[in-house]
Amino acid sequence: MQRIETHHAIAIRWLALPKRGGKTMEEIAAECGVTKRSIYDWLKEPLFDRELKKEIVRQTTARIPEVMASLTDAVINDHNAAAAKLLLQVNGMLTDKVEIDAKVSETVDVEALKARILAQRA
Known part of the structure; x- marks a missing residue:
């Protein structure tokens, strides 16, 4: 599917409604002038799917x-x-998310730290 045609837009409008606006897939297909199988094929198309989701968002935002x-x-x-x-x-x-405040001392005695580590190991 390269672009959304009029029959696609009609299907999208109905499919985006809660419970498809009370219509069956056969009724929607008839309004579009296609078969029910066509509607199901369109639902697999990325462009159609994106446009359907956009319409659902438009209708539900209010x-x-x-x-x-x-x-x-x-x-x-x-x-x-x-x-x-x-x-x-x-x-x-x-x-x-968890935020951590790290405070670094600029006066770290590396030798004292190494000694503490060795003492802990022993």
Whole structure:
């Protein structure tokens, strides 16, 4: 597939909807003027897949505030620890990275350090 044609765009619009907008694959194929097999073949094409994912993001972006409200409700009402962790991560208040402050002394007595190491080994 070199580019997205009109029939591809029609399929993408329906496939990006929750539950395909209530349509079956046969109905979507009929709207596009192709067979159901064509739709399944398109789903394997990288360009079609990328465009489908972009359309899903476009359609769901407007609902993110609802998702966040629902997540907040799950934390508060259900005492859901996983939801709390996700909510904090989404808001940048919790990360998995560990930051280490290294303090290096410029006056390291290498000979004393070697002596301590030898003493520990003995």
